[in-house]
Structure formats: structure tokens, C-alpha cells
Amino acid sequence: MARVLSLLRSQTLVTLAGVRRTVLCRMSLEARAREVFATAVEAVQPDVVVRRSVERKDDSLLIDGRSFVLRNNLHLVGFGKAVLGMAAEAERIVGDHLVNGVISVPHGIQETLRCHGKNQMLLKDKSRIKVMEGAKHNLPDGDAQNAAECIKQLASELTEQDLLLVLISGGGSALLPAPIPPISLQEKHDVTRRLAGSGATIQELNTVRRALSLLKGGGLARVAHPAQVVALILSDVIGDPLDLIASGPTVRTDVCSEEVISILQSYNLSDSLPASVNEVLGRVSPRWENSKDDSGRTGHVLNTVIGSNGIALKCAGRRARELGFRPVVLSLGVCGNVKLVSRLYGLLARFASSRDEPPPELAAEMLRLGPEVGVASWDLYRTMQVLDEGRKEGWGATCLLAGGEPTVELTGKGRGGRNQELALRVGLELRGMELPPRGPVFLSGGTDGQDGPTEAAGAVTDGGLWEEARAQGLDIDGHLNDNDSFTFFSNVSGGQRLLSPGLTGTNVMDVHMLLIPSIPIRIH
Numbered sequence: 001m002a003r004v005l006s007l008l009r010s011q012t013l014v015t016l017a018g019v020r021r022t023v024l025c026r027m028s029l030e031a032r033a034r035e036v037f038a039t040a041v042e043a044v045q046p047d048v049v050v051r052r053s054v055e056r057k058d059d060s061l062l063i064d065g066r067s068f069v070l071r072n073n074l075h076l077v078g079f080g081k082a083v084l085g086m087a088a089e090a091e092r093i094v095g096d097h098l099v100n101g102v103i104s105v106p107h108g109i110q111e112t113l114r115c116h117g118k119n120q121m122l123l124k125d126k127s128r129i130k131v132m133e134g135a136k137h138n139l140p141d142g143d144a145q146n147a148a149e150c151i152k153q154l155a156s157e158l159t160e161q162d163l164l165l166v167l168i169s170g171g172g173s174a175l176l177p178a179p180i181p182p183i184s185l186q187e188k189h190d191v192t193r194r195l196a197g198s199g200a201t202i203q204e205l206n207t208v209r210r211a212l213s214l215l216k217g218g219g220l221a222r223v224a225h226p227a228q229v230v231a232l233i234l235s236d237v238i239g240d241p242l243d244l245i246a247s248g249p250t251v252r253t254d255v256c257s258e259e260v261i262s263i264l265q266s267y268n269l270s271d272s273l274p275a276s277v278n279e280v281l282g283r284v285s286p287r288w289e290n291s292k293d294d295s296g297r298t299g300h301v302l303n304t305v306i307g308s309n310g311i312a313l314k315c316a317g318r319r320a321r322e323l324g325f326r327p328v329v330l331s332l333g334v335c336g337n338v339k340l341v342s343r344l345y346g347l348l349a350r351f352a353s354s355r356d357e358p359p360p361e362l363a364a365e366m367l368r369l370g371p372e373v374g375v376a377s378w379d380l381y382r383t384m385q386v387l388d389e390g391r392k393e394g395w396g397a398t399c400l401l402a403g404g405e406p407t408v409e410l411t412g413k414g415r416g417g418r419n420q421e422l423a424l425r426v427g428l429e430l431r432g433m434e435l436p437p438r439g440p441v442f443l444s445g446g447t448d449g450q451d452g453p454t455e456a457a458g459a460v461t462d463g464g465l466w467e468e469a470r471a472q473g474l475d476i477d478g479h480l481n482d483n484d485s486f487t488f489f490s491n492v493s494g495g496q497r498l499l500s501p502g503l504t505g506t507n508v509m510d511v512h513m514l515l516i517p518s519i520p521i522r523i524h
């Protein structure tokens, strides 16, 4: 009897495995790419990361190995795309110990989260936290400036009995604008917009932002002194550098005017700066020099990273495996010009899809390009080795994952974002390769759900993009030259290739994914 049962069970398992394989085969590569992306985003939901890192034990909070006493002394501020959900969870954890709070979050986020049924990311009706929406299209505006003022006010009223919980996530720089007088918001915004448009990295951009702002570069921690400050940070910068995420409002950083001027010079902006900016940069004493407080140096400030791109890719890889792929993480630090990045993905797709040993020039070009876009040679060797083994042993499909934040040099006037422009360029690189289901699919998406100032997060492409656009009378080169990737993808095949999850409520940079179908072994 036991043998019969065990036989039946194994037959059922075989049948289930067969059904699963059939279901997976029917699910297109594109659908699976979208599913893996959704999992990456799900893994870094703000409420999840706060729950994971903040423990309440009676009247204490345990964070990063330290304990903080709660006695109705907790105040909360926050700024960033993921902060609403972080605040909702933090309020659930600390309960009545929360005295008051102010958060600065993206315009329309409450409505979007409500529409998507993400109620766990919304504050309760009688919340003690005031929500201020601003920075439409991720650009600092008057609303965000008002929110920054309220946050500054709250922080400035604290005493040494108080505990200030600071929730920080990507997009925080635009949501906490407090230009140093006499710089106006418009002037500061113009400088940063021109820098971003010239292809400056987030490191360069935020070094300049810190120098022109009252609250960035440790300014907020300084205002909150002598209160204890605990910052929970959801990282959206490669390598998770505390001083750069949201321009580091709780991380004491001395401003070096020479460094700022040299960045502005390298993008030919130093000759056209407003007089107010020159005046602030020309001031002799650095911000911290005459300050009596010692915040940030004496344990008054704890900064801790609670979520990152690495965590998102790890969970994405797990989902990819369930969906029938062998996951390989290429790098967490892809950066640099999207033109070069797209070339690298094109080469990787050719390398991975090649039935025979790929020509050595292919590997040589990848190894030359990799370091230029933040991918270490070692990571490329490791990835090529895995892909090679797959070719020789006839392994199944591969899901190549990477994270980071490339840049676009804006020369046109169109609408787009770095993910859509990258996907468009990779689509061109894949031109001539087999179409799915036998050819590769590429996805690029911003985990915040908003790519540049557009409603899309990114796009999905393959080797058929060029032909498809041509057949529909669309001029790819024209759109590319005008940085008009959003218009392009909105028009091609009725926008089907766009990735549009809506604002996701989180933000850990971008996810790139190359799905490579299995290559049958060649029988000699």
C-alpha cells in the first residue's frame, strides 16, 4: 500500500511539474520580465523594510543594535518617494509615544497608493503625522519648500529629552529644498537642472546641492541638536553612501567650495551662475566651523541603511528561478552614459545567445566597456563564465540582473527617462537577433515607478523593436536625438512596451534585466 501511495505521489509530482513547465512556457518572456520586476519592487516596500529593522521592546526602540528610550518623546520627519509607507509603519510601531511629525512626499502619492489598494502605506485617519505633498515631476517646488520649512521648524524646537526619527529615501533632495539665502528656489533649481541635463552623476549633483542648502549635508541634524537623531535610510545611490542619499541631511559633511566650483566648471556652468550662488560659494567659513554643537560626532546621530537595490535584486533572482530562469546578478553599480550601457547589454545578449563559441573580440569589447559603466572586469569574467557553461552544457534560460543608475546627456527637448532611453537603445542593439520566444528580451525600470518626468517606469524591448517602429511609421532616430523615448514608446504598438506600474511607493534605483532563452545543445 505504502509503495502504491508513494508511486501515486511521485506521479502527481511529475504531472504537476509538467503542468508548471507548460504554464511557464505559455507565459511570454516579456510577461516573466514584468513579473520579476514586480517582485524586485515588492521586496523593498517601505513598510516591510521598516518592520525588518525597528523593534519595539516595551518602552524602548531597538535599532541597529542600539536601544532608545520611549517616553512620549518621539518626533518624526521624513522626505522621499518611499517615506509615506515608512512613516505609516513607524507610527504603528511606536504608537502613542509619537508626539508629532511632518513628512514631505511626492505630489499625488496618497491618491495613487489609495487607488492601488496599498492601504498599509497610508497613514491612519487620526495620524499625528502631517503629510505634505510636493515636488511635482520630481522637481523642487514651492510646496516642497513649505514642507522643508515645517520640517526645519519641528526639528528646531526639540530638546535633549527628545528623539527625532528621520525617514529618508530617494527623491529626498527635491522634497527638502531649503536654499541658503540669498539663493532663491528657482536659482537653485536652475543650477541643478542644468547640471543633471549635462549628464552629471548623482555624486556630483548632490555635492553641489549640499553646498547650496541649509538642511542637506548634515544641516537637519544640526538644527535638531541637542535631540537624539535616528535616521532610517532606504538607499537609492550606488554603494549606499550615507552623505549622498537625499544629499545627506543627517550626515555631517563639510562643504568644500573648490570641489563644488570644479564640478560646475567641468560642465561649463561656472561662468553663468547667479550672483547669489557665487556669493554663497565664496563665503569663507564652512558651515560647521563656527557651530557650537557637536552633532554627528558624539553619537547624537545614528544613520542606518534599511533597504537597497541589492535586496531587490536578490528577491528578483529568487522569483526568476521560480519562473524557470537561472538568475545571474551582473552588478549593483551600473552607471555612466546610457549609450555605453546599452552597448554593453547588446554585447552581453549576443555573447549569451551565441550557439557557438563567441568571437574573442566580443569579450574584449565588453571588458573594455564594463569599467566605463561601473561593471568591474571581475564581474564580467564571472558572468561570461556562467554564460559559457550554460552554452556548453545546454542549460536553460538565463535571467541576467543588474542595478544602478545610468545617466542621459540631454540634448533634445522631448519627454523621456533614462530607463526608457536605455530600453530603446538596447532594442536597437538587439536588432537582427532572433525575436522572442527564441531571442532575448530586455527590461529597464525605475523601482519608484517614475522614469524622469514621465508617467512610466521604463520599457521592455527586444530585437523586433526597429522593424515594429518602422512598420508603424515611427522615426526612432528622430525620437532618440530629441530624448523623446516616452513619446516613442507611447506611440509604438499603442504603448504596449511601456512599463507603467504607477508610483510604487518605494525607490532603490533602477533594475535592468536581460532574459535569454535557452539555447539547445548542438549535436555534432
Ligand SMILES: Nc1ncnc2c1ncn2[C@@H]1O[C@H](COP(=O)(O)OP(=O)(O)OP(=O)(O)O)[C@@H](O)[C@H]1O
Pocket (backbone or CB within 6 Å): 081, 137, 138, 170, 171, 172, 196, 197, 236, 407, 408, 409, 410, 413, 414, 415, 416, 417, 418, 421, 446, 448, 450, 451, 452, 453, 482, 483, 484, 485, 507
Ligand atoms: N527627456 C528625457 N530623456 C531621458 N532622460 C531624461 C529626460 N528628462 C530627464 N531625464 C533624466 O531623468 C533623470 C531624472 O529623473 P528621475 O526623477 O527618475 O531620477 P532622479 O532625479 O535620479 O530621482 P530618483 O533618484 O529619485 O529616481 C535625470 O537623470 C535626467 O537626465
Ligand SMILES: O=C(O)[C@H](O)CO
Pocket (backbone or CB within 6 Å): 169, 170, 171, 172, 173, 174, 202, 206, 236, 237, 244, 245, 246, 247
Ligand atoms: O534625492 C536624491 O538626492 C536622490 O534620489 C539620491 O538619493
